[in-house]
Amino acid sequence: MTTSTPRGTYHHGDLRRAMIAETIRLIEAEGLEKVTLREVARRLGVSSGAPFRHVPSRMALLTLVAEEAMERLQAEIAAALEGVSAPLERFRATGHGFLRWAIRNPAHFQVISARGLIDFEGSGLRRANDALRAMMADQLAEAAAQGMLGDAPEQVLITGRALAYGLARMHLDGQFPSWGLDPAAAEQVAIAAIDRYLALVTVRP
Amino acid sequence: MTTSTPRGTYHHGDLRRAMIAETIRLIEAEGLEKVTLREVARRLGVSSGAPFRHVPSRMALLTLVAEEAMERLQAEIAAALEGVSAPLERFRATGHGFLRWAIRNPAHFQVISARGLIDFEGSGLRRANDALRAMMADQLAEAAAQGMLGDAPEQVLITGRALAYGLARMHLDGQFPSWGLDPAAAEQVAIAAIDRYLALVTVRP
DNA sequence: CACTGATGTAACCGACGCTTACATCGAAGC
DNA sequence: GCTTCGATGTAAGCGTCGGTTACATCAGTG
CATH class of the missing domain: 1.10.357.10 (Tetracycline Repressor, domain 2)
Incomplete structure (x- = not known):
């Protein structure tokens, strides 16, 4: 149900890039304060722990952005x-x-x-x-x-x-x-x- | 144990003003991101619910500041x-x-x-x-x-x-x-x- | 001296950042 | 073609946060 997932469900495919893009969208829609690893994961239809495979912290995600x-x-x-x-x-x-x-x-x-x-x-x-x-x-x-x-x-x-x-x-x-x-x-x-x-x-x- | 409490312990005396001052000190010492109602209460030696008698939210405290x-x-x-x-x-x-x-x-x-x-x-x-x-x-x-x-x-x-x-x-x-x-x-x-x-x-x- | 309103405490809620144990996938080697 | 393995995702849980609520303690007034 994600934008760029080619196959079924389990693996997202390119979660790292998707998180960065989704963070930008989230900031534009709701503001910087609302950026949350859980929220980004939720919007990408992925579990709350998934982001941590790519990024060790909220600060690291924002640093990537x-x-x-x-x-x-x-x-x-x-x-x-x-x-x-x-x-x-x-x-x-x-x-x-x-x-x-x-x-x-x-x-x-x-x-x-x-x-x-x-x-x-x-x-x-x-x-x-x-x-x-x-x-x-x-x-x-x-x-x-x-x-x-x-x-x-x-x-x-x-x-x-x-x-x-x-x-x-x-x-x-x-x-x-x-x-x-x-x-x-x-x-x-x-x-x-x-x-x-x-x-x-x-x-x- | 607080700075400006005249008597024993239970009532602080001037918690509202003390919170504003303590928030400034906290920002200078730890940064704006670390400002937390709980942290301010902790530093003033008061329970975590006490600030809410004077201020309905973290945003309200920062607005007072x-x-x-x-x-x-x-x-x-x-x-x-x-x-x-x-x-x-x-x-x-x-x-x-x-x-x-x-x-x-x-x-x-x-x-x-x-x-x-x-x-x-x-x-x-x-x-x-x-x-x-x-x-x-x-x-x-x-x-x-x-x-x-x-x-x-x-x-x-x-x-x-x-x-x-x-x-x-x-x-x-x-x-x-x-x-x-x-x-x-x-x-x-x-x-x-x-x-x-x-x-x-x-x-x- | 009882009553009352203001102020602080304690316990609780859902959400968050982050960790850990486990499940599922793709691809490499045999 | 099957197994194995590293990469990637899930589920459950920890401690803390913002905020709420029921209760305790105080100061002042009749």
């Missing part, structure tokens, strides 16, 4: 960077990729920022996160070296990151007042805010 | 606004007050932004939050009317709010890279970021 989230984030940023070469434009594209990802994958974003619920230090999450930050620092260092930055690179890095993160969370928490909760509109507003800030710190030749 | 947090935030902002009259300076002071509050009361900040764990709509929280936002919008409208704003007020409002919120959360999540976790240093960095951004959108006469 967070790793999927990080992969999608990296893919989104890579796509946004495609064909962009000017360093400050690359920084801007990175911000765009992050916001697209966060707004279009709210459940993933929610999980990856729930530091108390996932194992951020173990797993590649810390490393991937640091790599992203380092990439952005490099982009700004290059831009500064070319005299295109009207402010200190460290300043732009911290402000840009805080701005993007704040915008994403405000959307997630329904803090965009009149724009309602329409994701497409929120994406436009957020990206415009980033662009506007970067225009302020860009040196026009 | 959030209300205390909101009071402190309002007080901090009021203090920052004292004697400041220029509208754009008032906006800046509001941001400073928020950051001081968030960085010096990390547990309170954590609770108030845990929308899934508190009753944000009931209780005065939604109203107080909206009032704050309205005040900031007014500050910027006045500044714009005086020709002091180099950008659209709505733009500065959303960017300023996202920036402050993002900075506060980055500190809470330990995202300030080399500045370590020293709250005083983080406060300086965050406030400097706000000031720097506002300087960019201020029209110098």
Whole structure:
């Protein structure tokens, strides 16, 4: 009765992948707090002990989801960077990729920022996160070296990151007042805010 | 055996207030996820059912903490606004007050932004939050009317709010890279970021 | 000094995270 | 083609949690 079970009943077939997908659906439908190993198992029509064959704990399941989230984030940023070469434009594209990802994958974003619920230090999450930050620092260092930055690179890095993160969370928490909760509109507003800030710190030749 | 019980044992005396204070201590020591009505009761040397005389649920307890947090935030902002009259300076002071509050009361900040764990709509929280936002919008409208704003007020409002919120959360999540976790240093960095951004959108006469 | 309302206790409920013993399957080796 | 075995699922159980309820103890009032 499951989605992807080829044969009869006993073995699910691909429970691990199914659990990750079902967790995302559960978060979108009921919220992060309702994620329970038992609940995920129940929704997949499987016994309450089955998940533990694939995942040792609730935290481990959410960490798997967070790793999927990080992969999608990296893919989104890579796509946004495609064909962009000017360093400050690359920084801007990175911000765009992050916001697209966060707004279009709210459940993933929610999980990856729930530091108390996932194992951020173990797993590649810390490393991937640091790599992203380092990439952005490099982009700004290059831009500064070319005299295109009207402010200190460290300043732009911290402000840009805080701005993007704040915008994403405000959307997630329904803090965009009149724009309602329409994701497409929120994406436009957020990206415009980033662009506007970067225009302020860009040196026009 | 409790801290503030005047007489023997049976009645605590001021359990409600004690629970709120103990919850804050528990969050600072063990994290928000470990907050449990039973655990709070245990730490106060009281039976597991006692808290329910004062609070109907875990969410209600955290909502009480959030209300205390909101009071402190309002007080901090009021203090920052004292004697400041220029509208754009008032906006800046509001941001400073928020950051001081968030960085010096990390547990309170954590609770108030845990929308899934508190009753944000009931209780005065939604109203107080909206009032704050309205005040900031007014500050910027006045500044714009005086020709002091180099950008659209709505733009500065959303960017300023996202920036402050993002900075506060980055500190809470330990995202300030080399500045370590020293709250005083983080406060300086965050406030400097706000000031720097506002300087960019201020029209110098 | 009995009564009463407020406050704390104790015992209980279903659900949860997690463990363990056992059942069932697919595939490999003979 | 049969057996064996590792991987995967089930069933039952442990301790704890959030929350409820019946009862015990207190402080103040008539």
